[in-house]
Amino acid sequence: MSASHPCQGASWRDRDRQRGKRHVKAACTRANCASLMELPRDLPLDGGGTVAHFPTSAPRIIIHLDLDAFYVGASRLRDPTLRGLPVGxxxxxILATVSYEARALGAKKLGKVMDSLRACPSMILVDGEDLTWFRIVSRRVFGLISKVCGAATPIEKLGMDELWLDVTQLIDGHLNSLPQADESGKRWFPLPSGSSAPSRRAGDSASCQGFSYGRDAVGHVSKFSAFEASGAHPTASMRFVVATHLAKHLLAMLDSTLGLSASAGVSTSKLLSKIVGGENKPAQQTLFAPIGGTLQQQAGIKARFVEAREIRALAGFGSVVANRIEERVRGLSHHEGRSESKTQLSQWHSVPPHAPEMSVEAEATAQSSTRRLSVAQVRSQITLSDMCKLFGTVQGPRLWPLLWGQDPSPVVPAPLFPATISIEDTFSPRGATQDAVERLVRSLLRRLENELRAASTESDPNSKGRAIPQVGLDHLKFRRVDRQAWSDSDYSNAPNPIVRYYELIEQDEAQDGARSSALGPWLRFPATLRVSIVTPASIADGTPVWKARNSKSSAMPVEIFEVERSFESRANALSKAVQSLEKALNPQRLPIRLLNLAAADLRERQPDRGLGSWLASRRAGKTPVEHEVDMASLSQSEASSIDLDIFSALPDDIQRELAAQYGLDLQQLQGARSDAHYSTDAAPSGASLQYDDDDNLQRDVQDRSGSAHCEVCQAPCLPFLLHDHETWQVSGLPEELRQMELEGLARVDEAFHVAAERKFSTTSPYESPVVQERFARTRSPSRKPNG
DNA sequence: CATGGAATTGGT
DNA sequence: ACCAATTT
Structure with a gap:
C-alpha cells in the first residue's frame, strides 16, 4: 500500500495517458517475428536469456504434468472393468469429469448428469463425492514423480491432478557432467536415485535408472515455439531437448508403474508450461521453448504465444478476475447503452451436445469474437494501474505480467502435509441432524488418521528420495455396489443408468484391531479444531442475509491422538468439542445448511495436554506419545508394477470377469503373480475391492435404489437428484423458516425462491405436480422473480 | 451461467 | 482469531 509501489509510480501514470506511444519495439529476428511486438517499457521479465554463461543466465526449465481425466483414471485403477467404457x-x-470415451459420445465435463445421459445413455456413472481414493492415487503420483526426479527437484502441486516441476538443476547438472554419447549417438540420462522402474531382481539398483535420448526433441512442438527457427544457442536448445525426453520418461513411468495416463507441457515458466501442455491431450506432450535471441525478443515470442487466447486460459485468471476485467473493458468502450446485467444469460444452454469439438485455437477465436475477450484485447485496454485499481496492489501487479506471457513465480515445493484438512457437507432446509453431525465428525477423524498417521508397514530401506511419509491409506478396502438410478417402470422414457458406488468398508469397532495394527504413530498433530457453519440468515441485524458463514475454533482435544483408545471413544471426544463450538456459533439453533470441520495448525509434536488430563495420564502411567518417525519413502510394493498386484487383490469373481473380458488366462496370471511376489513384502499395494456376499445388504441396496422421497416435502424424487431437491425445493418449509416468514423476513424468502426457481428449471421434467403446486403456493407474492 | 469439495491468501 | 474472497 505504500506510495512507492510500482503501479503508482510516475512511469505508469504516463503510460496510462499516452498508451501505445511509449512502447518499445522488441527487436525482430527474421524467423520468428512476423509482426512487430510492442511491449510495455517496464514490463518485468521473468528471466531467461541466452546461454552465454550457461546455466546461470539460462531460462528455467519447467514441466507441467496433468493427469488425464484424473478421477476416471483413478477409478479404473481400483476397478479395471471400467477400462474402455464411457464413464462419468x-x-x-453434475459430472466432475468424464472419460474420453464418453466425451466422444457427447458427454461434457462439468455438464449436468441428465444432459450427458441423453447424449450417452450407456455411460456408467461413478459416484465421485467421496474423495478418499482420489487422494490416495494423487499421493502416489506425487510420490512417484518426486522419487524419479530426486529430492532436490522442486515439485509444486495444484489440486489433486496437476503438478509443476522445476527441472532446471536436474537438467543442467546432467549437461554439465559431459555425458558421453554411445555409438548410435544416444546419451544416457542417469536419474538421481533409483527410479521406480520395477526392479525384479535384487541387486539391480540405482545404476541403471534413467533414460537414453537422442538429439531431437520428442513430442509436439508448439507452433509458437522459436525452438528451431531463431538460431538459439545449441546448448540452449539441448536443454529443452533433454527436457522433452525427461517429460516423456515421466509420462511413461506414470503409465507403466501406476497405470495412469497424463499429458505434459515443457517451457520456461509455470504459466507457459501449463498452457502449452493443454495443446495436445490426452497422453501427449508439447514443448514451447521461447529461447532464441535477446531477452526482448524472447519476451516478444512469449507475448505472441498468449495473445490470441482468452484470458481464462491463464492460470490465475479465474471467473471473478475474468469477469471483472471484461466488465471494465466493456465499460471503457461505452458506445453501448445496454445494461450489462445478466438478464438474458440463461439461454446459452442451446448448444447441442453433439457439436463437433473445435480446436483450442478455433474455439478461442470464436469466443473472443463474440463475448469472451482475448489476451490481446485486454492488453490493449487495460494498464497495470487499471489492474491495481481492479485487484489491489498485491494481485494487480502479480496478474498483469501474465498477460504478456511473463510469469516469474517460482515452483514452490509442496509441503509434506497440507496446512489444513477439512471436510464439509451441505444439508436440506431442515438443517443438519445430530446424526449427520456425528457422521461428519467420524469422517473427519477417519481422514485425519488416514492422512496423518504413518502406515505400519515397513518402509523401503533402499529409497533415498524425498521423504514422502507413507501414510496409513493403503489398507483401505472398498466394496463395489451398483444401483439403478431409478426403476424402469417409473420413467420409461428416461435413460436409466447404473450408478456405481465404492463404499469404504467400515473399519470401526468390529475391526478396530485390524485398523490399529495397520496404522502407525501420528506424523502430524493438528492443534486447532475449527467449525464453520452456514445458516439461512442471522436475525440480529435489520438486514437479514441469505448466507452467513461463521466459524469458531478451539484447541483440538488431545484424546483423538491416543491411539490405544477405541475409535469410538476418540470420535466422541471430537464430537464433544465440535458440539460446543457449534453451540457457541449457533445459539439460536437455526438450521445448519452447511457444516465444515477443519483440522488446522499441524504440529510435528503432540500439543501439550491441558493440566487436568496430563495429570490423569500420569496417574494412569502413560506418557504422551512421541516418536522419532522414520519418514519412509514409497515402499517397494508401491513402486513396483502394480497391475498384477491390483489384479491379485481383486476378489475372485472380478478376476474372472476381467480375464473373460480381456481373454486372459487366469491360471497363468495367478502363476505370474506368485512369481512377481517372490521378492519383498507380500502386502499388495492399492486398495482391494470386495464384493459383498451378504444377501441382506444387497437387498437393502436394491430397496433403496428404485425411488426416493424428499425428506422435506415427501415428493418422489430421483435418488441422485435428492440432494438438490431437498436443498432447493420450496415446499414444506421447515418450522424455522416458516417462522421467519411470518416475522416478515420476506427477503430471505425471496432469495430462497429465486434460487429455487433457477434450480427447478433444469430438473422440471421429473418434478411431481404436487411439488410444483406447492412451489407456486409458497412463492412470495410481493415481488415475484420475473418469469 | 452453475456445479461441489477443499485449499490458500489477504485483510481486519 | 476470524472471515471473506478466490481458484481449481
Missing amino acids: IKQKH
Whole structure:
C-alpha cells in the first residue's frame, strides 16, 4: 500500500495517458517475428536469456504434468472393468469429469448428469463425492514423480491432478557432467536415485535408472515455439531437448508403474508450461521453448504465444478476475447503452451436445469474437494501474505480467502435509441432524488418521528420495455396489443408468484391531479444531442475509491422538468439542445448511495436554506419545508394477470377469503373480475391492435404489437428484423458516425462491405436480422473480 | 451461467 | 482469531 509501489509510480501514470506511444519495439529476428511486438517499457521479465554463461543466465526449465481425466483414471485403477467404457464421475447432479470415451459420445465435463445421459445413455456413472481414493492415487503420483526426479527437484502441486516441476538443476547438472554419447549417438540420462522402474531382481539398483535420448526433441512442438527457427544457442536448445525426453520418461513411468495416463507441457515458466501442455491431450506432450535471441525478443515470442487466447486460459485468471476485467473493458468502450446485467444469460444452454469439438485455437477465436475477450484485447485496454485499481496492489501487479506471457513465480515445493484438512457437507432446509453431525465428525477423524498417521508397514530401506511419509491409506478396502438410478417402470422414457458406488468398508469397532495394527504413530498433530457453519440468515441485524458463514475454533482435544483408545471413544471426544463450538456459533439453533470441520495448525509434536488430563495420564502411567518417525519413502510394493498386484487383490469373481473380458488366462496370471511376489513384502499395494456376499445388504441396496422421497416435502424424487431437491425445493418449509416468514423476513424468502426457481428449471421434467403446486403456493407474492 | 469439495491468501 | 474472497 505504500506510495512507492510500482503501479503508482510516475512511469505508469504516463503510460496510462499516452498508451501505445511509449512502447518499445522488441527487436525482430527474421524467423520468428512476423509482426512487430510492442511491449510495455517496464514490463518485468521473468528471466531467461541466452546461454552465454550457461546455466546461470539460462531460462528455467519447467514441466507441467496433468493427469488425464484424473478421477476416471483413478477409478479404473481400483476397478479395471471400467477400462474402455464411457464413464462419468458424478458429484451431486453434475459430472466432475468424464472419460474420453464418453466425451466422444457427447458427454461434457462439468455438464449436468441428465444432459450427458441423453447424449450417452450407456455411460456408467461413478459416484465421485467421496474423495478418499482420489487422494490416495494423487499421493502416489506425487510420490512417484518426486522419487524419479530426486529430492532436490522442486515439485509444486495444484489440486489433486496437476503438478509443476522445476527441472532446471536436474537438467543442467546432467549437461554439465559431459555425458558421453554411445555409438548410435544416444546419451544416457542417469536419474538421481533409483527410479521406480520395477526392479525384479535384487541387486539391480540405482545404476541403471534413467533414460537414453537422442538429439531431437520428442513430442509436439508448439507452433509458437522459436525452438528451431531463431538460431538459439545449441546448448540452449539441448536443454529443452533433454527436457522433452525427461517429460516423456515421466509420462511413461506414470503409465507403466501406476497405470495412469497424463499429458505434459515443457517451457520456461509455470504459466507457459501449463498452457502449452493443454495443446495436445490426452497422453501427449508439447514443448514451447521461447529461447532464441535477446531477452526482448524472447519476451516478444512469449507475448505472441498468449495473445490470441482468452484470458481464462491463464492460470490465475479465474471467473471473478475474468469477469471483472471484461466488465471494465466493456465499460471503457461505452458506445453501448445496454445494461450489462445478466438478464438474458440463461439461454446459452442451446448448444447441442453433439457439436463437433473445435480446436483450442478455433474455439478461442470464436469466443473472443463474440463475448469472451482475448489476451490481446485486454492488453490493449487495460494498464497495470487499471489492474491495481481492479485487484489491489498485491494481485494487480502479480496478474498483469501474465498477460504478456511473463510469469516469474517460482515452483514452490509442496509441503509434506497440507496446512489444513477439512471436510464439509451441505444439508436440506431442515438443517443438519445430530446424526449427520456425528457422521461428519467420524469422517473427519477417519481422514485425519488416514492422512496423518504413518502406515505400519515397513518402509523401503533402499529409497533415498524425498521423504514422502507413507501414510496409513493403503489398507483401505472398498466394496463395489451398483444401483439403478431409478426403476424402469417409473420413467420409461428416461435413460436409466447404473450408478456405481465404492463404499469404504467400515473399519470401526468390529475391526478396530485390524485398523490399529495397520496404522502407525501420528506424523502430524493438528492443534486447532475449527467449525464453520452456514445458516439461512442471522436475525440480529435489520438486514437479514441469505448466507452467513461463521466459524469458531478451539484447541483440538488431545484424546483423538491416543491411539490405544477405541475409535469410538476418540470420535466422541471430537464430537464433544465440535458440539460446543457449534453451540457457541449457533445459539439460536437455526438450521445448519452447511457444516465444515477443519483440522488446522499441524504440529510435528503432540500439543501439550491441558493440566487436568496430563495429570490423569500420569496417574494412569502413560506418557504422551512421541516418536522419532522414520519418514519412509514409497515402499517397494508401491513402486513396483502394480497391475498384477491390483489384479491379485481383486476378489475372485472380478478376476474372472476381467480375464473373460480381456481373454486372459487366469491360471497363468495367478502363476505370474506368485512369481512377481517372490521378492519383498507380500502386502499388495492399492486398495482391494470386495464384493459383498451378504444377501441382506444387497437387498437393502436394491430397496433403496428404485425411488426416493424428499425428506422435506415427501415428493418422489430421483435418488441422485435428492440432494438438490431437498436443498432447493420450496415446499414444506421447515418450522424455522416458516417462522421467519411470518416475522416478515420476506427477503430471505425471496432469495430462497429465486434460487429455487433457477434450480427447478433444469430438473422440471421429473418434478411431481404436487411439488410444483406447492412451489407456486409458497412463492412470495410481493415481488415475484420475473418469469 | 452453475456445479461441489477443499485449499490458500489477504485483510481486519 | 476470524472471515471473506478466490481458484481449481
